[in-house]
Amino acid sequence: MKNLFRRFIEPYRGLPMQIYIMFIARIINSLGNFVYPLLTLILVQKIGINTRKAGMFMTMAALLSAPGMMLGGKLIDTIGRKKVIIIFQSSAATVFIICSRLKPSMSMAYVLILAPIFTSFCMPAQDAVVADLTTYKNRKEAFSLLYMGHNLGFAIGPLIAGFLYKNHLPLVFIGDAVTTLLSLVLVIFYVEETMNYKKNLKQNDINILEKEEKGSVISILKKRPSLIYFSLISFIYQFAYSQWGFLLPLQLGKIFGENGARYFGTMAAVNGIIIIIFTSTIVENTKGINHLKIISLGGILYTMSFFIFAITSSLIFFFISIAIMTIGEIIVSTNTPTFISINSPRSHRGRINAVLPTIYGSGWALGPVSMGKFSSMYGIQKSWILICMCMIVAVGLMFLLSRVMYKENYNSY
Numbered sequence: 001m002k003n004l005f006r007r008f009i010e011p012y013r014g015l016p017m018q019i020y021i022m023f024i025a026r027i028i029n030s031l032g033n034f035v036y037p038l039l040t041l042i043l044v045q046k047i048g049i050n051t052r053k054a055g056m057f058m059t060m061a062a063l064l065s066a067p068g069m070m071l072g073g074k075l076i077d078t079i080g081r082k083k084v085i086i087i088f089q090s091s092a093a094t095v096f097i098i099c100s101r102l103k104p105s106m107s108m109a110y111v112l113i114l115a116p117i118f119t120s121f122c123m124p125a126q127d128a129v130v131a132d133l134t135t136y137k138n139r140k141e142a143f144s145l146l147y148m149g150h151n152l153g154f155a156i157g158p159l160i161a162g163f164l165y166k167n168h169l170p171l172v173f174i175g176d177a178v179t180t181l182l183s184l185v186l187v188i189f190y191v192e193e194t195m196n197y198k199k200n201l202k203q204n205d206i207n208i209l210e211k212e213e214k215g216s217v218i219s220i221l222k223k224r225p226s227l228i229y230f231s232l233i234s235f236i237y238q239f240a241y242s243q244w245g246f247l248l249p250l251q252l253g254k255i256f257g258e259n260g261a262r263y264f265g266t267m268a269a270v271n272g273i274i275i276i277i278f279t280s281t282i283v284e285n286t287k288g289i290n291h292l293k294i295i296s297l298g299g300i301l302y303t304m305s306f307f308i309f310a311i312t313s314s315l316i317f318f319f320i321s322i323a324i325m326t327i328g329e330i331i332v333s334t335n336t337p338t339f340i341s342i343n344s345p346r347s348h349r350g351r352i353n354a355v356l357p358t359i360y361g362s363g364w365a366l367g368p369v370s371m372g373k374f375s376s377m378y379g380i381q382k383s384w385i386l387i388c389m390c391m392i393v394a395v396g397l398m399f400l401l402s403r404v405m406y407k408e409n410y411n412s413y
Contacts, residue, residue, distance in 0.1 A: 011141045011284045016133045021190040023149040025183040030153025032179025034161035034172040046104040055372020061113045062365030065120035066358045072121035073354025081125045082193045088121035096177035100170040124353035131341040132194035144334040148279045155272025162265020212347035234360035236394035240387045242367030251380045267322045274326040291339040292402035299395035301328030310384030
């Protein structure tokens, strides 16, 4: 048992103390991640709008988050990472408190839309902090630790939310607000501002692509077109992956009725548990493998999972598919921010961590509205088939980009 535990924690030994603090904060915040996993069901079952309008609403929320990420990226590189996190994470918590006092209605929906906008400011700030505190040698481990922290909380949070959803909806919002604020307290007191963070690095720890540069973010991206190509391919990945939070709960609701919310919450918990168990092993065993090749493998696993969704109505096969999808998620989620960080100059981290996720995150934004309309016309099963076809294209393009960068001796690690 001791040997197993040592193997579990080995990839994360020797990281900066502030990374461990952020790990704990991420667990607390994700433990109360009640609202987002159930957002589709809240819109359809509690507020009473149809599937197509629910997809349009979620897309609108995601699209409105894009300006937040862009402005947040600029603020991160000017006023600092920590200030941005404090201001906007507390604003998101305030939105949840307000929603807890409202009855299910379109008024609630319009207030709720502010939460993902405020959260969008924080996302590039958190990635920038991790990149500032690490080098290319331990950055993947740091990102994977925070990713695992998110899922330690997420393994429990949606499960609790699923049981509260039917009769205690206000508690869903209150729980999300309280945990958001508690995690913020840790950041305020124990994580320093890292915008001008200085590290005593050995020469072989320095990645030349991370050295500071002058000019606009557009000029930087022109010099590094591979980042743009990567984000465009990742757009398809995000478009497809968004459907497990949109199409899947609707599919479970149609098959299992009101129990669909509980089953979806349980699947989300299984997703988190698998991430907790396997993330360290996957990170340890993929060291030294080109990030883009391993992301291609993650896309293959996505495709297999979505195909199972398309052909089954059996609960056990839904859980098997979730397991396959989750392994793919681990691979994609731990390698994506690492690839971006090691190919971005330190001086532009906030802006690049805003621009690229805005590009590929728009796939997440357009996914619900596009597939909401498609599924209302052709059904959920055919929607999953279309998603599989999109993923096959994306996997091919990602592998091709990997080969091109390798031939050019580009620094993709």
